[in-house]
Amino acid sequence: MAELRLGPLLRYVDGSSATVWVETSRPCAAEVRCSDGTGGAAPTFQIAGHYYALVPVDGLAPGTERSYEVFLDGTRVWPLPDAPFSGFPPSVIHTPADTDTVRVAFGSCRWAAPPKGEKDPVGPDALDTLAARIAAEPEGRPDVLLLLGDQVYADETSRATQSWLSARRDLSDPPGNQVADYEEYTHLYYESWLDPEVRWLLSTVPSCMIFDDHDVIDDWNTSASWVEDMRAVSWWRERLLSGLMSYWVYQHLGNLAPAELAADPLYAVVRRSPDGTDELRAFACRAEADAASVRWSYRRDFGRVRLLMVDSRAARVLDEENRSMLDPGEAEWLRGQVLEERNSYDHLLIGTSLPWLLPHLVHHAEAWDAALCRGDRGARWARFGEDLRRKADLEHWAAFPESFAALADLIAEVGSGAEAPATVLVLSGDVHHAYVAEPKWHSGGPEARVLQLTCSPVHNSVPSYIRFGFRFGWSATARALGRLLARHGGCEQPPVSWRHTGGPWFGNQLMTLTLSGRSARLRLDQARESGEGRTRLVTVSESELTGGSGREASRLAR
Numbered sequence: 412m413a414e415l416r417l418g419p420l421l422r423y424v425d426g427s428s429a430t431v432w433v434e435t436s437r438p439c440a441a442e443v444r445c446s447d448g449t450g451g452a453a454p455t456f457q458i459a460g461h462y463y464a465l466v467p468v469d470g471l472a473p474g475t476e477r478s479y480e481v482f483l484d485g486t487r488v489w490p491l492p493d494a495p496f497s498g499f500p501p502s503v504i505h506t507p508a509d510t511d512t513v514r515v516a517f518g519s520c521r522w523a524a525p526p527k528g529e530k531d532p533v534g535p536d537a538l539d540t541l542a543a544r545i546a547a548e549p550e551g552r553p554d555v556l557l558l559l560g561d562q563v564y565a566d567e568t569s570r571a572t573q574s575w576l577s578a579r580r581d582l583s584d585p586p587g588n589q590v591a592d593y594e595e596y597t598h599l600y601y602e603s604w605l606d607p608e609v610r611w612l613l614s615t616v617p618s619c620m621i622f623d624d625h626d627v628i629d630d631w632n633t634s635a636s637w638v639e640d641m642r643a644v645s646w647w648r649e650r651l652l653s654g655l656m657s658y659w660v661y662q663h664l665g666n667l668a669p670a671e672l673a674a675d676p677l678y679a680v681v682r683r684s685p686d687g688t689d690e691l692r693a694f695a696c697r698a699e700a701d702a703a704s705v706r707w708s709y710r711r712d713f714g715r716v717r718l719l720m721v722d723s724r725a726a727r728v729l730d731e732e733n734r735s736m737l738d739p740g741e742a743e744w745l746r747g748q749v750l751e752e753r754n755s756y757d758h759l760l761i762g763t764s765l766p767w768l769l770p771h772l773v774h775h776a777e778a779w780d781a782a783l784c785r786g787d788r789g790a791r792w793a794r795f796g797e798d799l800r801r802k803a804d805l806e807h808w809a810a811f812p813e814s815f816a817a818l819a820d821l822i823a824e825v826g827s828g829a830e831a832p833a834t835v836l837v838l839s840g841d842v843h844h845a846y847v848a849e850p851k852w853h854s855g856g857p858e859a860r861v862l863q864l865t866c867s868p869v870h871n872s873v874p875s876y877i878r879f880g881f882r883f884g885w886s887a888t889a890r891a892l893g894r895l896l897a898r899h900g901g902c903e904q905p906p907v908s909w910r911h912t913g914g915p916w917f918g919n920q921l922m923t924l925t926l927s928g929r930s931a932r933l934r935l936d937q938a939r940e941s942g943e944g945r946t947r948l949v950t951v952s953e954s955e956l957t958g959g960s961g962r963e964a965s966r967l968a969r
Contacts, residue, residue, distance in 0.1 A: 413439035415488040417604055419481050421504060422465070422665030423711075424555075424617040426473035429504050430672075431466045431481070432665045439484045443468050445504065447477040457686045458660055459593045467669050474508030489614070499546050499607075502614040507554060512927040513713045516541065516616075517557035518920065519623065519764060519840020520868035522564060523603040526571070535938035535946035536870040537919045542608035544948050545616070553923060554713060556616045557720075559840040559867075560623025560764030562662065563599040565590045565654060567625065572602060586646045589628075596657035619711060620662040621720050623764035623841060627654040633806045634784065635729040636797055648699070655695040666709050666720070702726055703738045710748050716926050717756040719748050723763045723808070731785045736814035746821060753830040757929045759859075765807045766839040767818055768848040768863035768909050770884025775893030775902070777809035782900035807841075812903065819850070819906045826857025833929035833957055834860045838922075840867035844881050845922065845935055846914030847954070850907040860957055863909070864933065866922040873917045885911050916951055931956040 418433035431443050435455055441464035442452040449470045455462040468479075478501035481489035490501060507513070524536040545552045566589045568576070573588045575598060582588050590596055604610060624631040628650065632638065641647045664678065672678055677694050681687030698705040707722040721737070728735040737745065749759065761767075769777070780803075782788070783796030799805065808815045826835050835857065848863040883889050896902075918937040925932040933956055936948040 412486060413437045413483040413488075415481065415483065415491075416461075417601060418610075418614070419443075419489055419502065420604070420613045420665060421502070421615060421617050423668055424504060424506060425668070425712075426506050426508065427469070427471050428669055429468040429471065429506070429617075430665060430669065431468060431479070433464050433466070433481060435462045435464065435483055438462055441466050442482040442485075443479050444482060445471075445477040445479045447472075447475070449477070450479070454682070456682045456684070457688070458656065458681070458691055459597075459688050461597060461660075463660055465664055465672070467672075468504065469669075471504065471506045473506050474511065476503050476505040478503050499542075499611045500549060500615075502611065505552070505554070507714060509714045511554070511714055512925060513555075513716045513758075514551075514553045515555055515557060515713075515716070515718075515760065515924040515926065516553035516921050517559060517762070517838050517840075517864075517924075518866045518869040518922065519559035520561040520625075520843060521558075521603065521870045522567070523569060523599075524606050524609075524870060525569070533870060533872045534919050535940060536606075536608075537921045537936070537938040537948070538612060538869055539606065539608040540938040540946050540948045541921060541936075542612035543946075545612065553616055555711075555718075556612075556618045557718075557762055557838060558618060558620045558869075559762055559838060560621055560724075561625040561840070561868075561871075562620060562622070563596070563603055564625045565596065565599065565650070566628045568599075569602065572598060585644075586650065590650070590653075591646055592649055593653040593656055596653050600657070600661050619666055619709075619718065619720055619762070621666075621707070621722065621762060621764055622658055622662065623724055626658060627651060630801055630804060630806065632724060632727050632729065633801055633804075634797060635731065637801060638729060651699055652692060652695040655698055656691050659691060659694070663707060666711075668711075671709075698725070703740050706741065706744065708741060708744060712756070715755070715757040716760065717748075717758070718760045718762060719745060720762040721745060723765045727811075734781065734785075734811050734813075736808055736811040742814075742817065749821060749825045753825065753832070757833050758926045758931060759825060759832050759835045760838055760924075761822075761835070762838045763808075764839060765841050766863060766865045767808045767815065767837045768850060769807055769809055769842070770881055770889065770911070771909075772884040772889035772893040773807075773881075774809040774905075775897045776803075777805040777807060778812050778815075778902045778905075779896040779900035780805045781810050781812060782902055787901055788899075812905070816906050819852070822861055823852055823855065823857045823906075826859030826861060827855075828858075831857060831859045834862070834926075834931050836861075836924070836931070836956075837863045839863065839865045841865075842881070843868050843871060843873050843877055843917075844914065845916040845920055846881075846885075846911050847933070848909050848911045850909040852907050853904075860931070862912075862956065864922055864924075866920060866935070868919060869921065870919050870938075878915075878917050881915050885915065913952060913954060920951070921948075929957065
């Protein structure tokens with residue numbers, strides 16, 4: 412009998428259709444049956460001895476909600492009867508209406524929570540506490556959850572995973588306690604998504620995902636010399652290919668609309684094949700050899716809200732003379748998606764795992780380091796710059812100055828004129844704290860409200876030196892130091908200046924946008940201990956983003 416190994420994950424949802432992802436224990440027919448009589452079915456496909464299905468659900472009415480169950484070969488496997496799930500309501504598919512208010516929750520960087528009963532070394536998990544809040548107050552459920560990178564940590568594994576790895580191979584051999592292949596990646600997803608609260612949450616809230624470096628390895632694609640060095644490492648190729656293959660299966664497929672899936676040649680080949688491993692591995696090899704041959708970025712529309720999730724990790728051009736966060740094809744895709752039918756959306760969300768606007772000292776340090784690595788101060792400084800870039804993770808948009816400026820220009824263009832949206836919001840994570848930053852263009856500038864909204868981590872450590880460094884990075888003293896670095900590197904002035912208007916906040920946290928008409932509201936929630944071993948989400952800040960004053964009206968919880 413086929414068993415449900417992982418899932419269900421509710422992934423794509425629009426006004427009339429949805430997709431539900433599952434992993435099963437053997438080949439079977441996966442079926443979703445909804446309480447209103449709708450549903451869908453799909454056969455599993457095989458990758459590396461594992462079996463998956465992405466079930467399309469059609470014929471849904473907009474503005475309605477129905478519970479659903481999952482069947483494998485006709486046997487019900489979801490909801491589970493186990494005790495950890497007894498306190499949760501049935502999983503539901505809510506189809507939005509075009510006039511609906513849209514709630515978007517987002518964050519990044521999540522270590523898997525430890526098993527129940529074990530002390531959590533990094534504090535309560537924001538996704539666990541979000542699940543508890545939604546179960547108690549379903550009317551506050553987000554319409555979509557954006558996970559902006561580091562959904563799994565291939566290079567920083569838990570004690571439980573290390574124990575599992577040690578039973579499989581000798582950890583004294585490289586890559587040691589990091590994951591090595593596809594099978595070990597599957598264990599990371601089990602550890603992360605079998606958490607009962609997270610499993611239920613992902614079954615009832617649609618999700619959009621994009622990778623960042625730790626999904627593969629810290630500093631992934633930092634520079635051309637980094638890539639060259641890693642390609643000489645014996646275990647690296649298998650790790651990278653397995654990371655890309657598992658990302659395609661566990662994260663990327665669910666990001667796509669049914670029409671995009673139907674037109675995807677790789678998905679068609681994998682589903683037709685008795686075993687799609689070779690085809691998927693060939694795809695990953697092409698992606699490793701030529702990043703421009705693959706597109707991981709995608710677009711989702713939620714009524715009059717447009718989301719563009721941008722790959723700012725694998726799509727890079729790393730040649731020092733032509734460094735770019737996005738290759739030419741990716742940049743053209745982004746521009747086309749931003750400008751297409753501008754009058755069809757009121758809010759533009761640009762999801763990028765790496766923040767566009769950083770604390771001023773960090774921004775200037777990255778631009779300065781980019782100039783050094785380019786050789787502007789000579790070979791000796793270039794070697795120093797490359798070493799510093801790797802040790803200090805100087806690889807955000809600021810480390811690609813031309814790309815930083817190009818994004819500023821594109822935002823100014825889309826945010827200006829009669830068809831300008833009310834807001835252009837850049838959503839990011841990565842930096843293990845949360846903040847709001849507002850840019851100002853030196854000449855002209857858009858009418859739309861433009862903000863950088865950064866929220867991280869969902870569940871990870873925030874060392875004291877990070878807290879100090881980022882608090883200091885926003886200070887006037889740090890800004891002056893940054894200008895000195897920029898002067899030394901001969902860096903051009905960026906086209907925008909900016910100030911932080913909220914934060915920095917530290918903790919395990921999520922941001923939620925509420926977008927209604929041309930209004931926008933932001934809320935920051937943190938996971939906190941509440942006594943007797945319980946945890947809850949606490950609202951730390953609430954902000955009106957589209958008020959006439961142009962400044963957040965924040966309420967802080969003391």
